[in-house]
Amino acid sequence: MARAGLGRPALLLVLVGCAVLLVPVLNRLVPEGSAFHLEDRLVPLFGKYLAYAVLAVALDLVWGRAGILSLGHGAFFALGGYAMGMYLMRQIGPRGVYAHPVLPDFMVFLNWQELPWYWYGFDRFPFALAMVVLVPGALGFVFGWLAFRSRVSGVYLSIITQALTYALMLAFFRNDMGFGGNNGLTDFKDILGFPIASPDTRLGLYLATGVLLLLALAVAIHLRRSPLGRLLVAIRDGEARARFLGHDTLRAKLFVWTLSAVLAGLAGALYVPQVGIINPSEFSPAASIEIAIWVAVGGRDTILGPVLGAFLVNGMKTWLTGAAPELWLFVLGGLFVLVTLVLPKGLVGIVELLPRRRAPAAEPAPRPAEATGG
Numbered sequence: 218m219a220r221a222g223l224g225r226p227a228l229l230l231v232l233v234g235c236a237v238l239l240v241p242v243l244n245r246l247v248p249e250g251s252a253f254h255l256e257d258r259l260v261p262l263f264g265k266y267l268a269y270a271v272l273a274v275a276l277d278l279v280w281g282r283a284g285i286l287s288l289g290h291g292a293f294f295a296l297g298g299y300a301m302g303m304y305l306m307r308q309i310g311p312r313g314v315y316a317h318p319v320l321p322d323f324m325v326f327l328n329w330q331e332l333p334w335y336w337y338g339f340d341r342f343p344f345a346l347a348m349v350v351l352v353p354g355a356l357g358f359v360f361g362w363l364a365f366r367s368r369v370s371g372v373y374l375s376i377i378t379q380a381l382t383y384a385l386m387l388a389f390f391r392n393d394m395g396f397g398g399n400n401g402l403t404d405f406k407d408i409l410g411f412p413i414a415s416p417d418t419r420l421g422l423y424l425a426t427g428v429l430l431l432l433a434l435a436v437a438i439h440l441r442r443s444p445l446g447r448l449l450v451a452i453r454d455g456e457a458r459a460r461f462l463g464h465d466t467l468r469a470k471l472f473v474w475t476l477s478a479v480l481a482g483l484a485g486a487l488y489v490p491q492v493g494i495i496n497p498s499e500f501s502p503a504a505s506i507e508i509a510i511w512v513a514v515g516g517r518d519t520i521l522g523p524v525l526g527a528f529l530v531n532g533m534k535t536w537l538t539g540a541a542p543e544l545w546l547f548v549l550g551g552l553f554v555l556v557t558l559v560l561p562k563g564l565v566g567i568v569e570l571l572p573r574r575r576a577p578a579a580e581p582a583p584r585p586a587e588a589t590g591g
Contacts, residue, residue: 226438228432229421229520237267237427241420261491262535264423267430268488273511273523274433275480278473280509281518282446284453284471285370288505289378290481292385293353295499297482299389300352300404302495304345305413307404312560322404325398333395334487342409344354350479357478361471370456379502386500401496408490409486424513426487431522433480445469510553516563525564 242265272294279285306321315325319332338344360381364374394400394506411418440446448469451459460466489495498504507530515526530552537545560566 225482226520227518230434232432233434233524234427237424240423244420248585253472257419259425260416264419264426264491265488266531267423267426267573268484268491269511270524270527270530271426271430271433271484271487272481272508272514273527274430275477275484275519276436276508277519277523278437278440278480279475280332280512281523282440282453282471283449283470284374286509287378287475287477287534288375288502288509288510289380289476291502291505292378292483292500293357293478293481294488294508295382295385295495295497296353296356296488297571298495298499299396299485299487300345300348300482301340301486301489302405303339303348304342305405305408305490306402307336308384308408309404313404318449318539321397323400323402324395327392328367329395332541346486349482353482353485354475356478358471360472365467365470365474379505382500382505383502386497386502389497397496399497400487401494403492403494403496405490412488418463418492422487422491424434425483426491429483429487432443434524436476436480440473441520445472449473454498478537507549510524510549512563514552514556514563516565521563521565522565529564 240255240260240540243253244257244260245414247254272290275293276290278288279287309321311318313322313325315322317325320329324332341349361379364377367455369377388394389396390399396402405413407413408418408422411421413419440449448459448464448466451464452466452469456466485495485499511526511530512523513526514530516522530549533548534545537548556563
């Protein structure tokens with residue numbers, strides 16, 4: 218029984234890993250003349266989808282497992298993206314438009330005379346990577362401690378998370394904040410010494426994002442099987458009852474909330490070099506609401522549901538915003554209503570509706586008299 222329980226999640230990870238490897242195979246091993254060849258320009262697009270999938274898994278940790286609906290997870294994603302963007306901007310150096318050896322182009326344009334203190338250290342990748350983890354993690358920890366300690370929950374918590382990301386969006390829109398204002402950070406040249414526009418670099422970033430997705434899924438699987446995961450379900454179903462039984466609900470919620478914020482920040486960090494820009498629109502409340510729709514469409518508190526939802530919704534967005542951009546918001550809203558009313562467990566929940574093959578009933582044991590021939 219134990220082996221069977223461990224086999225299914227491992228099989229899911231293998232299937233996801235094979236799906237991730239499909240893009241490099243179609244891009245590098247299939248000849249260019251073939252109809253199955255994947256062009257180089259599409260590799261960052263699928264890398265972006267992978268980053269979104271990690272973000273969806275991060276939200277599902279708190280919403281699907283613990284019942285904490287965050288409508289501000291885009292803030293953690295954007296903070297991780299800005300930390301990576303600051304590193305990429307420092308790598309430009311004198312190759313910028315204004316050829317300043319230290320200041321990014323937007324600072325020269327705005328007549329900044331020196332680099333702000335909070336930009337120090339971002340010329341080194343280890344420091345930037347540490348900030349990718351620490352900044353979203355610290356914000357998540359402080360916000361979570363204040364909110365959960367005050368026992369804010371339900372729709373009130375969701376509204377506060379929206380207020381948080383909206384406040385950050387307004388702050389990052391300001392030119393005097395030193396983050397590029399409404400234009401954000403862009404025109405990146407290289408990462409770790411590799412040209413960022415190179416097909417090899419883009420494929421490497423795609424694979425790094427795929428590895429992060431597998432790690433995020435492994436964390437989610439481990440959490441589901443751990444005592445903490447079962448406690449989070451108890452909190453989701455009845456926090457007051459779990460607290461009455463002596464469980465430390467504050468610590469459990471704070472841990473998973475901070476972990477989710479860190480995963481979202483890492484997703485943002487790998488998103489930025491693949492799309493080539495980070496700006497305050499990533500903080501918008503609408504972006505965070507869209508993340509929740511991905512999870513709802515795929516299926517809350519499932520392993521593959523958030524991943525499927527992220528790929529499906531964003532694939533539809535890519536196609537529809539090119540074919541009929543004025544219809545996209547109507548389709549997105551209609552999709553969310555449809556899933557809420559008809560498929561409350563998302564696409565993964567459809568599997569539960571399929572008829573399952575029942576094992577044949579065992580024959581009744583013979584009576585003692587029949588067994589002895591009497």
